[in-house]
Amino acid sequence: MSIPGRLEKSPMRLPTKSGMSGIVMTAFAAFGGMLFGYDTGTIAGIIQMEDWIKTFGVRDSNSSTGYSLPTSRESLVVSILSAGTFLGAMSGAPAADSLGRRIGIMVSCMVFSLGVTLQTGAHNLATFVVGRFFAGFGVGLVSTLIPMYQSECSPKWIRGAIVSCYQWAITIGLLLAAVINNATKDRHNHSAWQISISMQLIWAFVLFVGMIWLPETPRWLIKMNRPDDAAKALARLRSLPENDPVVQSELAEITSALEAERGMGQSSYLDCFRSTHNKIALRTYTGIALQAWQQLTGVNFISYYGITFFTSAGIQNPFLISVAINIVNMGMTLPGMWAVDRFGRRSLLLWGAVLMCVCEYLVAILGVTISINNLAGQRALIGIVCIYVGTFAATWGPVAWVIVGEIFPLNVRAKGISLSAASNWLWNWALAFATPYLVNSGKGDAGLGVKVFFIWGSTCAGCIIFTYFCIPETKGLSLEQIDLLYQNSTPLSSSRYRRELIADERSPAAGSGAAAAQEEKGETWVMEEV
Incomplete structure (x- = not known):
């Protein structure tokens, strides 16, 4: 059968299993998710630590410790990270196109380390907030560059699983943050929160050193008119000789697609929104909306305010509950990594949204109908939250990043992923900033409490509709074949x-x-x- 617009290639043999070293190298880049996950997760416990509240809060005679954290400060400290990540994500495209994907990741580590250092040494709120901003800027860069690097280096048959490793690393970071917070929370000096924060320097150092030894992406090298370097990089990633037909065919396919795109002229951010035969505007809107809907599932409510929420709901040992939920989050990402290349992207998003929608409405209904002294009800609430978080971890968590990393053509890939990641962080900031005002019961707050899950359940219903009409199935296709898919079909x-x-x-x-x-x-x- 002849497919319209197909990329012509020469007949080739079927290679035996090879390329494990290249797969490991590409998967290692997912370690950047540790920066993302740990920085996101650690703040939930830190803002509940007694010494941190005394250092950065305000005097409050009604509090048992004599200090409290006003809603405005809580909102600022948590959400400023996302403001930095939004700007970092927007800066990811020029960094990726000018410095390269690999060097861009290394620069991200340095920016992130600056922010961590400022937070660790802070003794006033302004310094702490500035540190959170710079750490966020580094995380924003990473959130654009890592999925891009992995998508451009991975073999197509396992690309979904490799890019999903990024989400798995995020969940490991969240779990480590919960464990370390639980271990240090009872200290009565600055070390309670300084240890938790400074641990992030280790993750940044490991990623920086590792990227020294990894190759640049062949697609970026081709784009920079460095075909010989591209051949060496691809040969290393596939564990094959440079003159191997598999390597030469893949290089020819990348070059052919890039030449076709270059024929349309230089690309800008505006080009991401132009309606063309390649449906670039549809892809851009899909990436931006997909990342927005991922945030609107409400999962970061658990990451940022989970300990505060469980405490207010009357649940004992909220720090330990946070650890347990993050274990579920990390563990359930593994079947998601397998399923994304087995069952496909579209199916996982659809059924994941359905199950999350049901769970969130159940949490809301349970929360408003049971007493905080009802032990069985509290256990049921924790169990449903675990199912909800586990469902997200296996579906919307990894799959959103997989899709964003693969749907854009090479000439606008950096910009498209940058816009999508920026959308993620914009909504992350908005929700992190607004949630304390929605949930808390102080003056000027909405006082919704657990009823906020009615909102998350409704947004998950929106996720179902969006996925059905806007997300195509891309399982098992090369990045160049996905171009053909968009040109000649619709999501349905x-x-x-x-x-x-x-x-x-x-x-x-x-x-x-x-x-x-x-x-x-x-x-x-x-x-x-x-």
């Missing part, structure tokens, strides 16, 4: 056209249906190219 017809693309690619060379079936199951590492 994408699954059928995807099957046609894969069938057209396999039919001349597979020799039998067995090889095709094996590749679909992930049993062969590199599929024959035609």
